[in-house]
Amino acid sequence: MVRRLLPDNESVLPLLSEERWRARGYDRALAQAAALGPDGVIEWVTAAHITGRGGAAFPTGKKWASVARTTDPIKYVVMNADESELGTFKDRVLLSGDPWGPLTGLAIAAYAVGARDAFLYVRGEYPEIEALLKDAFGWTRWAGPLADRLTFHLYRGGGAYIAGEETALINSIEGKRPEPRVKPPFPTQRGLWDHPTVIQNVETLANVALVLAHDPEWYRAVGTPSAPGTKLIAVSGHVRRPGVYEVPMGFPLWPVLMDPDYGGGIGGSGRLQAVLIGGAAGTWLTADECREARLDNESLRAYGASLGSGAMMVFDDTVNIWRILGQVARFFAHESCGQCVPCRIGTQRLVEQLTGDRQPDYQQLRELGEAMRDASICGLGQTAPQALLSYLDRPALWR
Amino acid sequence: MGNDVTMTIDGMTVTVPYGTTIRAAATMAGHPVPTLCWHEHLAPANACRACVVEVEGSRTLVAACSREVEPGMVVRTTSERVQRARRVVAELLASASDASLAPSLEALCRDTGAHPENWGGATWHQPVRDDNGLYVRDYAKCILCYRCVEACGDQAQNTFAISVAGRGFHAHIDAGWDRAMPESDCVFCGNCVAVCPTGALIDRTEWTLRQNGQWDDAAITTTDTVCGYCGVGCGLTLHVLDNRIVKVTSPPDHPVTHGMLCVKGRYAYQYVQQEEAAGED
Ligand SMILES: Cc1cc2nc3c(=O)[nH]c(=O)nc-3n(C[C@H](O)[C@H](O)[C@H](O)COP(=O)(O)O)c2cc1C
Ligand code: SF4
Ligand code: SF4
Ligand code: SF4
Numbered sequence: 023m024v025r026r027l028l029p030d031n032e033s034v035l036p037l038l039s040e041e042r043w044r045a046r047g048y049d050r051a052l053a054q055a056a057a058l059g060p061d062g063v064i065e066w067v068t069a070a071h072i073t074g075r076g077g078a079a080f081p082t083g084k085k086w087a088s089v090a091r092t093t094d095p096i097k098y099v100v101m102n103a104d105e106s107e108l109g110t111f112k113d114r115v116l117l118s119g120d121p122w123g124p125l126t127g128l129a130i131a132a133y134a135v136g137a138r139d140a141f142l143y144v145r146g147e148y149p150e151i152e153a154l155l156k157d158a159f160g161w162t163r164w165a166g167p168l169a170d171r172l173t174f175h176l177y178r179g180g181g182a183y184i185a186g187e188e189t190a191l192i193n194s195i196e197g198k199r200p201e202p203r204v205k206p207p208f209p210t211q212r213g214l215w216d217h218p219t220v221i222q223n224v225e226t227l228a229n230v231a232l233v234l235a236h237d238p239e240w241y242r243a244v245g246t247p248s249a250p251g252t253k254l255i256a257v258s259g260h261v262r263r264p265g266v267y268e269v270p271m272g273f274p275l276w277p278v279l280m281d282p283d284y285g286g287g288i289g290g291s292g293r294l295q296a297v298l299i300g301g302a303a304g305t306w307l308t309a310d311e312c313r314e315a316r317l318d319n320e321s322l323r324a325y326g327a328s329l330g331s332g333a334m335m336v337f338d339d340t341v342n343i344w345r346i347l348g349q350v351a352r353f354f355a356h357e358s359c360g361q362c363v364p365c366r367i368g369t370q371r372l373v374e375q376l377t378g379d380r381q382p383d384y385q386q387l388r389e390l391g392e393a394m395r396d397a398s399i400c401g402l403g404q405t406a407p408q409a410l411l412s413y414l415d416r417p418a419l420w421r
Numbered sequence: 422m423g424n425d426v427t428m429t430i431d432g433m434t435v436t437v438p439y440g441t442t443i444r445a446a447a448t449m450a451g452h453p454v455p456t457l458c459w460h461e462h463l464a465p466a467n468a469c470r471a472c473v474v475e476v477e478g479s480r481t482l483v484a485a486c487s488r489e490v491e492p493g494m495v496v497r498t499t500s501e502r503v504q505r506a507r508r509v510v511a512e513l514l515a516s517a518s519d520a521s522l523a524p525s526l527e528a529l530c531r532d533t534g535a536h537p538e539n540w541g542g543a544t545w546h547q548p549v550r551d552d553n554g555l556y557v558r559d560y561a562k563c564i565l566c567y568r569c570v571e572a573c574g575d576q577a578q579n580t581f582a583i584s585v586a587g588r589g590f591h592a593h594i595d596a597g598w599d600r601a602m603p604e605s606d607c608v609f610c611g612n613c614v615a616v617c618p619t620g621a622l623i624d625r626t627e628w629t630l631r632q633n634g635q636w637d638d639a640a641i642t643t644t645d646t647v648c649g650y651c652g653v654g655c656g657l658t659l660h661v662l663d664n665r666i667v668k669v670t671s672p673p674d675h676p677v678t679h680g681m682l683c684v685k686g687r688y689a690y691q692y693v694q695q696e697e698a699a700g701e702d
Contacts, residue, residue: 182588199585204467204487360565360585360592363470364506367513370590374542386539393509396482396502397470404481 023283024244026252027228028268029120038121038157040164047235048126052168054234055130063134064090067230069238071250076102076186076223077303077330077401079249079319082230085220088210089135092218097137100195100214100221101128103144103151104179104186107301108353109333112254113224115266117151120228121158127227129169130234131220139173141214143191146179183357187400188221190359201359202400225254225332245271249318253329259336260294261285272318275299279312279336290338296419297337300330302350303405305412306343306419326412343419347410348376354406365403368394372407388414428494443485443496444472452498455507455532457514457525458566459486460616462679463576466567470510471529475500482506504533511535517590518545519562522620526564543590552601555688556614557628558594563621565592569613577681582606583613611687615670615680624688626667637662645672648686653677655686666690 035042043049055063068083089097101124105113117124132140144152155176162170177195184190185200192214194200213219222230229251233241242250249271258264261279263286269278279285279294288294294309305327307315315321319328337346355369368390375382375390391407391414398404413419427436430443430450437446442465447454457469465487473482477495482503485496497503511529515537520526530537550558565585573583582605586595596605614622623631630636641662648655656675660668669687673680 184588201585204465204484206488355589358589360587360589362468363510363513363564366565366590366592367517368509371513371516371540371542389505390509392502393506397473397506397510398481399467399470399484 023268024252024270025268026232026244027116027120027123027225027254028266033119038154038160040161043122043126043161043165046120046122048122048231049165051126051231051234052129052166055133056166056168060090060134060136063130063234066233066238067134070229070233070241071248072226072229072233072241073249074223075225075229075253075332077107077300079328082222082226085210085222086131086134089218089220092211094218096217097135098139098141098214098217098219099128099132099135099137100141100143100191100219101125101224101227102186102188102191102221103142103148103224104191105145105148105224105331106179106183106186106357107303107331107333108350109258109298109335110256110301110331111258112256112266112332114145114148114151115256116224116228116254117148118154121154122161123228123231124224125155125158125161125227126234127222127230129165129172130230131222131227132172133168135218135220137220138171139175141175141177141195143177143185143195144179145186146181152176152178182359183353184359184400184402187402190400191221192219199359201361202402204399246318246320248320253317254332255317256331256333257285257336258333260288260290260338260341261336262287262289269317272316272321275307275315275317275334276313278317278334285336288336288338291340293339295337295339295341296343298335298346298409299327299333300408301333301335302353303401303408304330304333304335305408306416308416308418310418326415343413344376347413348373350409351376351406354402358402358406362397362399362403364394365398365400365406368398368403369406372410376410384414426490426492426494428490428492428496430496431498437490441490443474443476443483443488443490443494446490447474447485447496447498454485454498455525455529456486457529457564457618458568460568460571460618461673462681463568463571463616466571468565468567469514471507473503473506474498475503508533508535512537512540514564516540516542516544518564518619519559520619522562522623523564523618525618550601553603553607553609554625555609555684556611556622556624558602559621559623559628560593561621562619563594564619565594566618568616568618569594569622572612572616572681573607577679578608578610578612580606580608580610582608609684609688610682611684612681615682615687624668630662630667635662636667641667648682650683650685650689655682657682657686659690665694 064086072082073079180194180200185194189203190200209219245251267284297307298304351372355373358365358369360366391411394407435450454472456472458466472485474485475497476483511533512535644659655678658670671678
């Protein structure tokens with residue numbers, strides 16, 4: 023078992039202690055960053071092929087380079103800890119097990135792009151994480167210049183799933199309704215208060231700290247060539263041992279369900295029906311597909327799936343998947359910001375079609391789903407029909 | 422030609438100035454895209470999605486109203502994906518809102534062959550809000566195009582009396598805690614009414630005449646004049662029915678107003694029709 027993001031031996035040291043920070047190698051990470059200089063840091067992050075762990079898997083080095091390149095003297099960095107995707111709780115586990123990793127990554131991001139202000143946007147339902155991070159800000163007294171030069175701003179999430187979408191998050195921090203903005207311009211061009219802004223998922227930043235604490239080659243020794251490193255997978259539903267597991271990118275899905283070190287076998291009836299991978303905005307994998315699939319975006323593409331936020335919701339054969347689709351539709355109808363037509367009205371129509379008494383017309387549902395996917399402003403509306411569309415593609419799940 | 426961009430729209434090569442939107446370029450190329458929320462004097466709200474087009478290399482469709490052209494961009498305005506998305510947008514809107522005074526939405530339904538009746542379900546049907554002397558709010562017709570919010574906000578009026586509240590299907594225009602307009606910050610300029618594309622916001626005189634079956638577009642004549650209240654010189658268009666002013670607007674291309682007015686110019690026209698009464702005093 024590989025343990026990189028989730029700490030192991032060091033866990034005897036007090037969570038927020040300086041000793042623990044050193045034991046995790048983060049003193050080395052900041053020293054290494056300072057030695058490399060901003061451009062060198064971006065080179066390392068690029069060479070490590072870190073991709074975003076918040077869902078979109080965008081290359082992190084590329085994002086930083088585009089912000090570092092701008093001439094605007096004011097830049098910002100943001101840690102996105104709004105984690106509200108269904109079945110997703112890996113950022114909470116990561117922050118409560120190793121707050122120093124993401125924080126160190128955030129300081130490195132700020133140094134690399136030339137930001138003086140670092141924002142932490144924390145889901146409102148995570149008060150213990152909020153308290154932990156506030157206590158951690160004391161590290162500026164002893165963690166050296168890269169931390170000391172920064173001002174940390176902690177924001178409590180605006181109470182909606184959509185507030186985790188990066189441009190809605192910007193609006194939320196600015197005190198506005200968390201409605202997504204149209205892209206382009208991207209936050210890297212025009213972000214917080216119109217300044218270039220790097221927004222990064224908690225887990226992505228923890229990976230950054232690891233790269234700097236070691237080196238890109240060490241980092242790439244695990245995972246696949248296109249997606250090196252490890253991934254946190256939040257396993258929930260019908261498994262014996264639900265929880266967050268760290269696996270190398272490209273790890274087979276099956277042992278994550280079955281191995282005693284991971285999910286420990288199917289719970290409930292003991293017979294697997296399907297896994298919803300990637301959260302509510304995810305894709306159904308049938309039991310047969312679960313036997314073959316590997317956990318990285320490149321191999322999941324064959325199933326029309328992606329890792330998304332790293333959630334795996336497991337369902338035994340007693341569950342009526344159609345009803346799960348209705349629940350998923352309710353979630354999106356409730357969480358839609360209401361700004362654009364395909365999502366505002368489309369999510370409502372999906373709820374009605376999926377929870378009504380009438381047998382819906384699959385062709386009509388598919389057209390609605392495809393229009394939402396194609397024409398919605400942001401990822402919420404674009405992926406809200408994803409679970410339904412993947413169900414329609416898999417007659418094996420119909421009954 | 423450093424300030425020009427050359428790109429392709431529906432197979433045609435077009436060259437337009439840098440900063441042109443796909444919508445404007447498509448119009449120049451003679452392939453206009455339909456729009457509902459877009460308004461020539463307001464920043465694009467991107468909300469209705471009727472204007473989506475296919476841009477080669479883009480995962481999703483792209484809103485033509487706001488996306489600026491790039492060199493070598495390849496745009497298709499009528500691909501199958503585009504037509505499906507537009508038809509679904511039309512069906513969804515018309516299944517939820519009353520389109521009877523929304524010519525642009527009616528046209529979109531017609532042009533896309535939409536069947537809104539295929540979608541039962543919740544609608545926007547709700548009581549008319551009749552709470553002030555100057556305009557009526559019939560939100561059953563609202564398509565949440567954001568135009569009124571933009572016009573009341575920093576795009577024209579800078580009063581910020583209204584905004585969007587609620588989420589998802591329940592998102593709606595609100596003057597703050599569901600207040601009546603006279604209790605809100607509204608200054609009754611009527612600029613929201615002027616930009617509303619659906620009749621959800623409608624001047625009281627027009628509303629009353631329509632209720633009584635007396636509104637007759639064909640019988641209305643217009644006269645352009647200049648507002649006599651102050652020295653700004655706003656252009657006015659008087660809409661006259663049976664020798665009475667029934668509505669005042671300002672030409673959208675007027676250099677001073679861009680179609681926006683204040684409460685006096687837009688609504689204080691009764692005195693014109695009260696000559697005798699004023700003279701007798
Ligand atoms: C509806 C919606 C909700 C999102 N919520 C989150 C979230 O809670 N946390 C997160 O890191 N990213 C979230 N994202 C993705 C962000 O927009 C953004 O891509 C991400 O924070 C970038 O960081 P990364 O490149 O490190 O993944 C969300 C996206 C959408 C469309
Ligand atoms: S897709 Fe949904 S959540 Fe995103 S902007 Fe449109 S209405 Fe809002
Ligand atoms: S009448 Fe004028 S002030 Fe009142 S809501 Fe409309 S735009 Fe705003
Ligand atoms: S009231 Fe009119 S202008 Fe305002 S959002 Fe509704 S349709 Fe648009």
